[in-house]
Amino acid sequence: MTRNPDLLAGGGDPSAETPAAYEFAGFVMDLRRVGVWKGDEAVPLEPKSFDVLRYLVEHRDRLVTHDELLDNAWAGTFVTPNALTRTIARLRKALGDVSTEGTVIETVAKRGYRFVAPVSVIGQSPRVQREPHARTTAHSLGRVLRPTAVLVALLLAATAGAAWWTMSRSSGARHIPRSIAAVTTSGNVIHAALAPGGETVAYVESVGGLQALWLRQIDGANAIPLVAPAPVEYWGVTISPDSRTIYYVVKGAAPHGDPSGTLFRLPLLGGAAANLGNGYDSPVAVSPDGRSIAFLRAGHPRAGESAVMIANADGTGARPIAIRRAPEAFAPAFYAAPSWSPEGDRIAAPLRNVETRQARLALVDTGTGAVSVFAEPFSSVSYTAWHADRGILFAGRALGAEPGTGLSAQIWRQPLPGGAPSRVTSDVIDYRSVSVASDGSALATVGMTNAAGLWLVPLGAGAPRKLPETLRTDGRDGLAWVDAATLTFTSPVGTAQQIWTMNVDGRDRRALTAESTNTWPRPSPDGKTIYFATLAGADEGIWRMRRDGTGKQLVARVRNASRLIVTPDGTSVFFTAPTDDTPSTWKVSVDGGAPALVVRGLSGTVVSGDRLQLAGFWRPRAAAATRLAVFPIEGGPPTHVFDGPFGSDHGGSVWWSADGQALLFTTTERANVWRLALSGGAPVRVTDLPDGAIVRGDVSPDGRTLVALRGTPVRDVYLLKGF
Numbered sequence: 001m002t003r004n005p006d007l008l009a010g011g012g013d014p015s016a017e018t019p020a021a022y023e024f025a026g027f028v029m030d031l032r033r034v035g036v037w038k039g040d041e042a043v044p045l046e047p048k049s050f051d052v053l054r055y056l057v058e059h060r061d062r063l064v065t066h067d068e069l070l071d072n073a074w075a076g077t078f079v080t081p082n083a084l085t086r087t088i089a090r091l092r093k094a095l096g097d098v099s100t101e102g103t104v105i106e107t108v109a110k111r112g113y114r115f116v117a118p119v120s121v122i123g124q125s126p127r128v129q130r131e132p133h134a135r136t137t138a139h140s141l142g143r144v145l146r147p148t149a150v151l152v153a154l155l156l157a158a159t160a161g162a163a164w165w166t167m168s169r170s171s172g173a174r175h176i177p178r179s180i181a182a183v184t185t186s187g188n189v190i191h192a193a194l195a196p197g198g199e200t201v202a203y204v205e206s207v208g209g210l211q212a213l214w215l216r217q218i219d220g221a222n223a224i225p226l227v228a229p230a231p232v233e234y235w236g237v238t239i240s241p242d243s244r245t246i247y248y249v250v251k252g253a254a255p256h257g258d259p260s261g262t263l264f265r266l267p268l269l270g271g272a273a274a275n276l277g278n279g280y281d282s283p284v285a286v287s288p289d290g291r292s293i294a295f296l297r298a299g300h301p302r303a304g305e306s307a308v309m310i311a312n313a314d315g316t317g318a319r320p321i322a323i324r325r326a327p328e329a330f331a332p333a334f335y336a337a338p339s340w341s342p343e344g345d346r347i348a349a350p351l352r353n354v355e356t357r358q359a360r361l362a363l364v365d366t367g368t369g370a371v372s373v374f375a376e377p378f379s380s381v382s383y384t385a386w387h388a389d390r391g392i393l394f395a396g397r398a399l400g401a402e403p404g405t406g407l408s409a410q411i412w413r414q415p416l417p418g419g420a421p422s423r424v425t426s427d428v429i430d431y432r433s434v435s436v437a438s439d440g441s442a443l444a445t446v447g448m449t450n451a452a453g454l455w456l457v458p459l460g461a462g463a464p465r466k467l468p469e470t471l472r473t474d475g476r477d478g479l480a481w482v483d484a485a486t487l488t489f490t491s492p493v494g495t496a497q498q499i500w501t502m503n504v505d506g507r508d509r510r511a512l513t514a515e516s517t518n519t520w521p522r523p524s525p526d527g528k529t530i531y532f533a534t535l536a537g538a539d540e541g542i543w544r545m546r547r548d549g550t551g552k553q554l555v556a557r558v559r560n561a562s563r564l565i566v567t568p569d570g571t572s573v574f575f576t577a578p579t580d581d582t583p584s585t586w587k588v589s590v591d592g593g594a595p596a597l598v599v600r601g602l603s604g605t606v607v608s609g610d611r612l613q614l615a616g617f618w619r620p621r622a623a624a625a626t627r628l629a630v631f632p633i634e635g636g637p638p639t640h641v642f643d644g645p646f647g648s649d650h651g652g653s654v655w656w657s658a659d660g661q662a663l664l665f666t667t668t669e670r671a672n673v674w675r676l677a678l679s680g681g682a683p684v685r686v687t688d689l690p691d692g693a694i695v696r697g698d699v700s701p702d703g704r705t706l707v708a709l710r711g712t713p714v715r716d717v718y719l720l721k722g723f
């Protein structure tokens with residue numbers, strides 16, 4: 001490892017080595033962590049800003065023209081020059097480059113930009129060997145190693161590209177240089193599967209609420225469309241062991257699929273897709289001999305149960321070989337996937353406990369159906385893949401790791417026959433899936449980064465405005481107006497979510513809670529009381545406190561309560577909680593007592609201003625389509641039901657209009673808000689946001705403004721080698 005200060009600003013040969021990071025003006029730009037830090041603090045940068053900064057740094061020996069930056073940072077996308085101007089302005093603000101001359105980025109009028117700050121390159125030296133037991137680490141919650149510690153950590157890596165790897169190869173494995181490379185650059189990928197030979201990847205892209213299946217060579221430049229875009233949700237893609245067939249599962253309405261999950265089989269080299277039937281709640285795993293498939297199914301064989309299933313390769317003869325009853329569940333869970341052992345005698349699958357909110361890796365004996373569970377608990381376990389004789393790889397989030405704050409879901413290896421799992425990756429990318437070449441030399445995964453914050457979005461005319469100094473984790477587990485001038489929201493303190501308030505302009509930020517994990521704050525109508533859900537431990541339940549955080553009192557013992565809402569008269573709290581395996585609407589008096597089930601299968605519920613109606617997303621059983629529905633507040637059959645592209649994961653949001661005559665909601669597209677009058681007619685879009693996704697939100701008391709956690713997720717396929 002070498003550190004090479006430039007002799008002059010913009011000097012040095014950027015191609016002399018493959019760097020792991022650059023240091024300039026007190027900042028460290030880590031190319032493997034895909035982020036910039038100043039000391040211990042992460043510098044908030046949108047993905048496009050990072051791309052522009054990297055290009056400028058890597059071409060610091062010369063002027064970079066406007067057209068060159070646009071062509072490289074926005075390749076394949078039409079944007080106006082104003083996009084570059086805005087990005088440069090954001091970069092300068094983030095880097096504190098406020099002088100008119102530019103001490104970091106210099107503007108050359110009408111021509112382009114030049115990076116002028118002295119740069120130190122943190123790169124690779126072939127003489128440095130990694131210590132056998134050395135590990136690199138990173139602080140969670142967006143805090144990373146100081147520049148000095150980064151240098152030490154990089155000195156312990158086998159290559160510059162492995163600065164963030166923590167697993168050492170087994171001594172018997174053939175030498176493969178450690179590396180990670182992006183296979184796609186669209187930022188819209190949600191699933192991927194690597195062919196057994198490691199030369200081809202099939203992947204799914206999601207654009208504007210439509211999803212499509214593509215195929216490309218790892219080293220090729222052009223992708224081949226396999227399945228045209230359609231209003232469906234892909235639940236996984238699998239390539240058969242002989243590389244001749246692609247299996248994929250979609251959920252959606254006919255003719256594209258079924259809400260219960262439809263399995264299709266498609267020749268890899270082209271041809272018509274065959275519908276193999278419904279009832280698939282995961283991608284399928286194909287047995288080593290290609291004769292059988294395994295998958296997960298919810299609500300089977302009875303309500304409240306889920307199963308690991310085996311069927312013939314054509315989908316016939318499906319039967320459960322392992323069953324779990326709530327609170328344990330194999331399915332449903334987005335991004336949960338089983339995998340078959342190389343010998344065909346075992347199947348690995350995630351097993352969740354909905355009460356403890358923990359997940360573990362489980363093994364199912366294909367002959368006897370016996371289930372063994374590994375001891376290490378995680379916040380989540382999703383995709384699994386067998387890595388020859390080296391164990392089981394899986395995507396998992398460690399307990400206490402908050403999504404998007406540093407160490408999100410990483411790739412882990414579970415040794416066999418037992419022992420503690422260890423990380424294969426340890427960085428700021430949130431990994432979704434695992435797919436391994438048959439010889440174990442390469443791994444394909446979908447990784448996500450996200451730039452998010454709180455925004456004020458007019459529900460009508462006007463431009464959205466981002467609140468200053470907000471974090472990408474603000475409001476992820478609850479966001480609401482206390483009154484016209486105050487917001488309440490969640491944000492992590494350490495590794496636990498806590499309740500905060502702040503002014504609507506982003507100032508006067510205050511934490512109201514500091515113990516346990518507290519979520520889903522919701523104020524009383526007069527704004528004097530805040531109700532919230534406490535998760536896990538002896539304090540689990542629905543609580544209330546004064547708006548300054550004092551006077552905490554238990555309202556009711558409830559497990560897994562979410563999406564609280566208080567009735568306009570302040571007498572009851574409605575909330576979402578599971579009934580068996582189905583999210584449902586419950587209510588409890590603010591004075592306490594036993595919670596009562598109101599509507600099974602209704603989630604994300606909101607109460608109308610006249611206190612007579614409930615609205616939410618309705619999915620009464622696992623195999624049903626998600627619909628927007630209105631119910632009487634005391635229960636009973638729905639008074640209004642609306643079909644639409646609402647997805648199957650209950651991730652959208654719904655609100656009442658100020659006059660109570662319409663519903664406002666988001667669809668699977670998630671970028672905009674729509675209005676639907678209860679009297680009938682087509683939905684009308686009431687916002688005009690070109691990109692990003694509304695993760696969480698709440699409508700202001702006057703009905704004119706949405707405060708929203710908006711993010712721009714960037715998801716691509718990454719290829720890992722030498723792990």
